[in-house]
Ligand SMILES: O=P(O)(O)O[C@@H]1C[C@H](O)[C@@H](CO)O1
């Protein structure tokens with residue numbers, strides 16, 4: 201029987217073949233392969249350093265649909281002297297394949313602070329092993345970035361959450377790690393970080409405190425929450441039973457990213473702040489109608505782009521003022 205929804209061609213022998221269209225070229229098939237060496241990533245960092253004027257201190261990862269706030273009429277206007285480098289031009293970089301992820305590094309300044317933003321991240325479900333999803337975090341570190349702000353779109357599992365809320369991530373549950381899939385799997389290079397990095401202070405306490413103060417200053421405290429995030433591999437959204445299990449173990453928001461990026465960033469001693477935009481309600485009951493979908497996720501990102509821009513810009517400024525003396 202022919203597969204559904206595939207472009208089918210018939211070859212000379214009359215056999216069916218599936219047409220390849222627009223798939224990323226996946227070099228590694230073994231998901232647990234150790235990533236590129238320190239030296240290879242140095243080449244990537246040196247390439248970038250040869251192209252850009254700023255030396256970024258803060259790295260921002262834009263979640264699904266949230267990268268649009270780096271486009272016209274949005275945060276890009278706040279980035280002075282923006283220099284954009286498409287992923288396909290960067291040696292050893294993967295490419296973005298998901299709608300709402302533009303596939304560019306944007307270098308520049310926000311509130312006078314040198315930054316680099318990933319306008320598009322890499323997800324496990326795209327076919328990239330976790331270490332490759334996180335490769336840009338290590339490159340950021342080599343560029344001199346000491347603080348990571350990771351944003352994501354997530355489903356709200358906590359019944360008190362509303363669509364459009366912003367959740368400061370207090371902690372995560374590494375569900376994929378429970379299954380033995382971890383971005384640090386494989387030989388450890390001590391130049392990045394230790395073999396056994398602690399994770400009990402993954403999300404910087406001072407940053408979370410500042411974010412709550414900033415929420416008050418911007419008068420958005422009524423939509424700002426704090427909670428626990430988990431990442432599942434995707435690309436399917438969750439079943440009702442899965443969501444109920446996650447609820448029981450204390451998860452507030454569910455997504456498909458961020459956890460492995462944060463582990464990689466903490467491994468190389470970066471300070472981390474993460475923010476989830478609640479783009480949909482997780483449907484955790486068989487009686488409830490509706491279905492999660494990516495279009496809704498992207499739409500909520502657009503609706504919240506102004507608030508995200510103001511919030512993230514203020515955080516960049518305030519995190520930098522904090523200096524390096526605080527506890528990580
Ligand atoms: O890149 P993030 O984690 O923000 O994207 C979420 C998870 C999936 O990629 C997508 C589902 O709509 O949004």
Ligand code: HPA
Pocket residue numbers: 353354355356437438454455456479480481482492497
């Ligand atoms: O409900 C969700 N589940 C997983 N990932 C998501 N990303 C946005 N919304 C969701």
